[in-house]
Each structure stands twice: as structure tokens, then as C-alpha cells.
Amino acid sequence: MKRYDLITPEGTRDLLFEECLARRTVQKRLTELFRHFGYSEVVTPCMEFYDVFLGTSRTFRQESLYKLTDSKNRLITLRPDNTIPIARLAATRLKESDLPLRLYYDQAVFTNNALLKGKSDEVVQTGIELIGGENTRRADYEALCTAVEALACFGKDFRLEIGHIGYFKELVRKLNIDARTEEEIRVLINAKNYPALNDLLDGIADNEVTATLKKLPGLFGGEDVFDKAARLCSDDNIKSILHELKVVYNRLSSLGYKDKIIVDLGIVRQTDYYTGIVFKGYLTGIGDSVLKGGRYDKLLGEFGRECPAVGFGVNCDAIATYLCKIGEAPKPETPDCIVFGEKGYVVESMAFAQKLVREGQTVENSLFTTLADTKEYAAAKGIHKIYVLGEEEYTIEL
């Protein structure tokens, strides 16, 4: 039988040195940012009952979940998402807590991807959930500003894209079509597949709504999108959604982020617990979004506590890759010095090393028995200072 004891499963990998440091740096910068904005960390289990991820607004393809069973043969899944477990937590153990709740997480999600596509099955996400709050517009604004700050931690070459899921949902509601056709339309808009979308909509109706839906894949860009959209549809609900988005856009612009914000009314994502504003973050040179989030006002209700919420998650692995790519990843540090104890001075040299460590230095303890070997080792590793402890104590600078 073939044994797989020398490799890691498809879609996973070991992180070494630079890569590891890069990801930890991303996690550290983000968690510090979130803490400073008043968020508290929560950790949820890596395994959850499968049922947690089933529900009217929780659509995960069965084949994309990692599944196992517990001792009672109940179906368990490795969490594919962080927002849902936190919604569960906020609706159960935190049921009595005062609102708003500001929570952040820093943990992996697992997706069973198609083989050999170069996608990771294990991705570390760091993100926030802002639960409750008397004024949801203010909460949206806070979440978006925090998202911009999160992206700005890694340089200036980013964009934040905002949209509103209600724009699409309201339009298709007016068409009175079955769920399957709605899903077909969603998939086509999501893929900006104009030809097939036009064919499908031509078969349904020819009115203001279908005309707007046909234009939806192209409704993205800067501020002018609002004017384009306003001309397309005269419906009041649609207008108020556009207005809501415009207000947020203007507020973000006032913070000095105008050139960083893109509007896309065609964001129609599949994780459809989103009910309001949705947003994505991009970094130049990374082929997928690195930040995803939005408002989800119905999700907590499915766990028994009606409560609005908004949040986002950042893909730390993608940003770590980005930092390595643009040469901004921190370099692993070389120890400041190495401490060598001559024969009979093992205790003294360790005591000396401890003293230096307490002073804040990075110190290696030499495991060699001769000074010559220690020197050779230090030179190869790029360590510039050797402390020698013996009958005499002295320092060698390399």
C-alpha cells in the first residue's frame, strides 16, 4: 500500500521562514488594527456540526466542505467560513450581551477545492463582525472604514469595491420568476456574461427591469456609476438603495479615499447571507479579491436572535504572497550573537545567554565543542559577534 507520510494533502502546505513570517506579520498588523478599533478576539472551533452551515441563507456546495463524523456518527465539517460560526456564537452564548458587539477573529477556513488548480484548501482569514448597533448606516460606514484601513496596512496599491446586494434582489423580485431562473440570472451577472444574459432576459420580459438587469454587469467604476444607474430605473426602492450607497461613497471620499473606492452594482455573490452593502478589496497583482464582506441582517435570526450585523474577512495568505511578491515582506532576523562555552563552562555560557536574552537580544547558544567550529558556523549564518566564556571571557567580532 502506498503511504502518504512524506507529503501534505493537496491544497495545503508547510510555511517556512520568510513565508511564515510574512503571514504572521499580516495577521499581527490586522489584529492590532482591529483591537485599536475596539474589537475583541473570539476563537471558534475548527470543527462544527454540518447543520451550522445549512440554512436558507447559508449555501455551500456540498462537495466544497470537508466532512467527518463524531463519536455519535453525526456529520461534522471543517469550518468553510468564519462569519457563520460567529453569528451562531453571538446568537447563543452571547445572547444576553449588550450591543453593539465588536468581535474579531484570526483563524483558518477550509474549502475542498478542485484538484490541481493551484488553490489553497486552508486559508487564514482575519476579520471583524460588528453586531447590532442602533444605526446600521453608521455601522456600515465603520466597517468600510476599517476595511480601508486594513488594506492600507499593506501599501497604497489597493482598491475597495462597494455594492449593494439589494439592488439585484429588488430587481429580480419585480420579475416574479422562480428561484432557478433567478439563480441563472445571478450566475450570468456574476460572470459578466452579457451574451447569455441578454438571451435569457429577452425570453422573460422587455421592460425597465430587464433593461436594467442587462446593464448590471457594466455598472461598475467611479462616481459616474450612480448617475448611470439613476437613469436606468425609476423605482423608489431601487432609488433609496442607490442613495444609501451614494451616502457611504461620499462619506468614504470625505475621508480622502475617493481614488481608492470603486462602485460595482453587479456584485451578486453566492454566499447569500448578505442583505445590504457588500464590498471587496483588491491589491494590484493578486488575481482574486483579498477582502470580502458585507451586511447580513437575517443570519443571526436563523440562530434565534434577530439582530443586524456587518463584517468582513481578509485573506491573510493572499496578502502574505503579495508582500513577498513586492519585496515588502520582513526578513527573518539573524541572531545578534552566539555564545560559546569552553569545556567545563556549559552552565556559565547558558547563564550568560539568558542574561542577554532578558536584555532583549537574540542569542544563539553554540552547540559546538571547539571555537573554530563555532566561528565557521557563525560566519556561514551571518552572525557578527561571538561571546566566548572560559577561563577568560572575551568577544570576537566577525
Place this chain on the structure above:
Amino acid sequence: MNKPLRIALTKGRLEKDTVGLFEKIGYDCTAVREKGRKLILPIPDGNMEVVLAKANDVITYVEHGVCDIGVVGKDTIMEMQGKCFEIVDLGFGRCKFALATKKGSKFYGGYNVKTIATKYPNIARNFFESKGMDVEIVKIEGSVELAPLLELSDGIVDIVETGTTLKENGLEVIEDICPISARLIVNMVSMKLRQKEIEDFVRKVRDNL
């Protein structure tokens, strides 16, 4: 000047049709026509670079964002199910997916589970799933028409252009699955971050179809 837009073309017939289209737009495609063994070819006056690749790889490159734009057949898009924007139906490379069997055989009759030979297992699976029909799918790499002749399978799901190969081997199309043609695909992030350049390019493409 900005980094050039990188465009992945499917080698072979689609490549020729696309180069024809680019020349109609007015791009200088000399480097692509006289490529030799080079794989990345500049189109200097369009600030673009052309990469030649196999169909599946075009999608992989665009999906990962190492190429911004790609030209690839709908057949490959359906089979690979990649995450890209599929913006324009280029209209060339037209053909269709179809289900074919030996002439006169009753594919939908009988109770036994049917076996389907195909180069496109995902498309075949989705097609029969949408009918709620259980089939066994066998992946074949070469001439799929051989499988029913050798009685490995009851039918085939394959690309049909003229139907001549089928006819010559005593097979016939019993059902069309969907039409196919070449598509212009765009990476989801490039579309947003290089919107103006890509929209300009797409407009030129549409105007010259």
C-alpha cells in the same frame, strides 16, 4: 507607461481567428505571426502582450491573474468552470456539444445504466444530472467516436462541427446539448483595477466583430 495588458490566446484555430480580429482592429501582429519558438509576444502599438497557450491553460492563467484577458472556447469554459468574467461572444470557432450514438440504437430505452465516453466529463455529468439521469462516464483522450464502435460506451458527448466524422463512422447526433463559440474572458481583479484599458479594448473588439 503602464504594464502591458497580457492576453492569453488558445493556440491553433482560435489563435488565427483572433489575430485576424486584432489586425482588423489595427494592431500590429507581426511578432505573433512570426513567433518562432517564443511564447510571450509583444503587440507594441496596443501596449499588449500575447501569450500562446493550450485552451485549459488560458483559463488557468486568466483565473490566477497572470494574464488579464483570454480568448478561449465556451467548451473549455464549461468544462473547467473557472472564475472569470466572460465578456464577449467572439462569434468564431462555432460548433456545438451534442450527444451521439450508433445509428438506430435506442439510447433512452431499457433499464440499464448507460455508459458515456467523452473528453468533457464535467459537461457530460451536468447534462445528464439536469435530466436526472444516472450514467457512467468514461474519460477518453483521443477519438471519442471509437468508444461506441468498440462497444465501450452506449453514446458519446463531444464537440460536433459538421458531423462528417460521426456519419463516416455510423454515428448520429440524437440531442444537441449547447452551442459553442470563442469567448473573451477577463480576470475578475484586472477588470476592476484596469477598467479603462480593458473597456477600451473590449469596445474595439466589439466594434470589429
